[in-house]
Each structure stands twice: as structure tokens, then as C-alpha cells.
Amino acid sequence: MHLFKTISSDRRSILKGLAAAAVAPLAGPAMAAEGLPKAPTGLAIASDKAYWDAVRGLYAVTPDIVNLENGYWGVMPEPVRREFIRQTDMVNSQNSYYARQRFGADFEAVRVKVAEAVGAAPEEIALTRGATEALQLLIGGYNRLKAGDTVLYADLDYDSMQYAMNALKARRGVDVVKFDVPEPATRQAVLDAYTKAIEANPKTKLLLLTHVSHRTGLVMPIAEIARMAKAKGIDTIVDAAHSWGQLDFKVSELETDFVGFNLHKWIGAPLGVGFLYIKKDRLSEIDRDMGDEDYPEADIRSRVHTGTINFATVLTVPTAIALHQEIGAPAKQARLRHLRDSWVSRVRAFRDIEILTPDEAGSYGAITSFRLAGKTSKADNDAVVAKLRDGFRVHTVRRAGVAKGQCIRVTPALYTTEADLDRLVEALAVVTGTRAG
Ligand SMILES: Cc1ncc(COP(=O)(O)O)c(C=O)c1O
Secondary structure: OOHHHHHHHHHHHHHHHHHHHHHHOOOOOOOOOOOOOOOOHHHHOOHHHHHHHHOOOOOOOOOOEOOOOOOOOOOOOOHHHHHHHHHHHHHHHHHHHHHHHHHHHHHHHHHHHHHHHOOOOOOOOEEEEOOOHHHHHHHEEEEEOOOOOEEEEEOOHHHHHHHHHHHHHHHHHOOEEEOOOOOOOOHHHHHHHHHHHHHHOEEEEEEEEEEOOOOOOOOOOOOHHHHHHOOOOEEEEEEEOOOOOEEEEOOHHOOOOOEEEOOOOOOOOOOEEEEEEOOOOHHHOOOOOOOOEEEOOOOOOHHHOOOOOHHHHHHHHHHHHHHHHHHHHHHHHHHHHHHHHHHHHOOOOOOOEEEEOOOOOOOOOEEEEEEOOOOHHHHHHHHHHHHHHHHEEOEEEEEEEEEOEEEEEEEEEOOOOHHHHHHHHEEEEEEHEEEEE
């Protein structure tokens, strides 16, 4: 009897716990940014110190280094991190019972939320573990190519997407052509380079485009290029790994039918989540992922077959999106550009410095790269990164793959302060020899 009572009260509390868990996963977002004042409007949006100090207060980052390497991924703000821990604990305690009973519906709710936020229909979105998975599935799955066609990409595109394009030679029998984006880049020079590459390769059927280059931060005029390509019967696949959340846009503005996104960079979701977009009437042109049979062929979810994922990561996405929306995409974009301008405007005139990212409106976001004139090797740029790190406690990263030589990428985040950028400017004054150290 006693035993029965114990078991039965245990069962009651487990069931209570499960009932709570059933509503808990998506209950977080409303509380996402408690304590954040109302965002300023108009021109003040980018430089309102009190507001951005409050945003900075949402992040727990080490004071040991000025981290200007936020292009790798976006650390979670505290409300998101807390939600991730809560969801991790929930999944760990509710175990496969949660996963079997509830996760399907919760996962679907997240997909709907992401679609709404990016301006797509849910049937145009499938969640992935990141932009790499999304873009590999799009590039590898694009089934309209035939032997003898040409596919095109540029030096600034991301390495693993270049590999996926190169792999099409063996997979589809196509010719793969790579060309260089001009440096220094201007919007017109970029457009001209893509026009020239397309005209020089009349058999082109597929073009890879990167919205924000991870090498130089250059923002490509995607819609114009995609329109020009479409007029010639060329499809575009857009790598938006770095853009959504850094820049303010909806997917339709890219005028492209196939796009890969990240949620763990500028949306601030936990590591391990992104998504792909396929325009509704184009689904049949991307193959099912390894012949998936879990979903019907007409369901975009058959285009991604990841296997077991980190449930808590996905369950935290709505909280990250809620905070992204509370601060607001226009405010984030304006702030990040303001931070970028704050250092670039002061160092452009420094001795022997080359800024690779143009100042033209619409051509940059948070990221900008530089090199010291003539210093194009790995060793040259590693040395500068080391000087900034060891001499000034400023963390940056060397980037390779730019046709005219290697460079150093600087990426502030929403938690970056003007004082952080003052430190970078002082360091660059010394490193370039503009001012004695
Ligand atoms: C332009 C670009 N594309 C694709 C990726 C791949 O993203 P992930 O490694 O998060 O899948 C990155 C990552 O830095 C990137 O910068």
C-alpha cells in the first residue's frame, strides 16, 4: 500500500511536470527583454547611449578582451541563454517522453515563427543546423543542371559553398567558373563584374551569391544581380548566413528563390540552428535530402533530413526572435553601421591602411576588413592580429580567399561600446605607424 502510494504520487508529480513542460517550451518570448527601455526612434536610434548601454546589459561577456570577432557566431544575450538552459533542463528531465509526445508540435511552431519573422510562408521554410547545411542542401539538391551547363561563383563566397559548387562538376557534369569581385569594391563595379562574368559564360545556369561577405563585409546588391541573372534564365542561390539580423530585410527583397540562413549569428539563437528558404513554386527543383521518405515530396521538410537535433536549441529560437524584434531590425542595422563607421571614419586616413569595404550606403553592415598596404600574406596578417591581441587586448581575425590578398576582419556586436572602438583606433594608429607606440 505504502509502496503504491509513493509510486502513485511520484507518477502524479511526473505527469504534472509533463503538463507544465507541454506549455513551457514556447512560453519564454514574452519575457525576453524585461528591463529594456523603449527603443529610440529617428536619427537617435544608432547612438542613444542609455538605450545601447541597456542592450549591452543583456550580455554577459568577458571584460578581459575587446572582442571584435563577432562574425564567427553571435553569443546569446542573457534572456536567450537563460531560456536555453531552461529548455535544456526540461528536455533532459522529460527525456524521450517529451521528444516523442510534444516536440513535433513545438518544432512546427518554431518553423511557423521563423517563417513569419523572415516574411515567408511556413511551407517555404525548413529548419537546419545552420547555413552550411541549408546551402549544401540547396546547391547539392538543385536538379535543373545538365552536363555542359556552367555554374558561377566569386572569390568572396564562403569556402564550403565554393566546395559545394566545385562538387557539382562530378555530381552534375557542369563546368565550374570562379571570378573575382573587384577591389576596391563599389556597388557599380560589383554589378559590372557579375554582368561581365555572366556574359563571358553564356551557358551559365546557376549563380551563387553571398549577401554579406564573411571575408570583407561587402553587402552585395543581391536583388539587382538576381534580376539580371533571371532575365538570362539563370537561377541564383543566396548565402544569407551573415545578413539576416545584421541587416533589416525580408526574404522577398532578395528576389531569389533559394536562400540559406543562419539563426545563430545575428539573431542570437543558440549555436546549431539555421534554415533554408525555397520559393513555393520552386520546390520540385531541389531534390529530397538523401531520398527522405518521412515527408511527402511536396513538403519542404523532406528537403532536410538532419537526424536527432538539439531540441533545446530549436525551442529557444522564439525567445531569440522575440528579442531581435523587440530591439528591432532597423535599430540593430543602424547601430551596427554606426559602430562600424565609428572606427572606419577615423582610420581611413591612417598611413598605409587599406579599407576593403566601401562606405557607400547599402554596401556595408557591421563587418569591415582592412590590411596594411602590400601586406597580403598569411604571416603578415597573423602578425597584425597578434599585435592587436597581445599589445592592445583587441581580438580580430585574419581572413583569406580575397583575390588581392589576405586581410583582417573587424566585427562589432550589439554589446560593443564606443570605448571598445577607441581602443581599436588607438591600436591601429600605432600598428600602422601613424602614431608612435
Ligand atoms: C557567408 C557565410 N556563409 C556560410 C557560413 C556557414 O555558416 P555556419 O558555419 O554557421 O553553418 C558562414 C559562417 O561564417 C558565412 O560567413
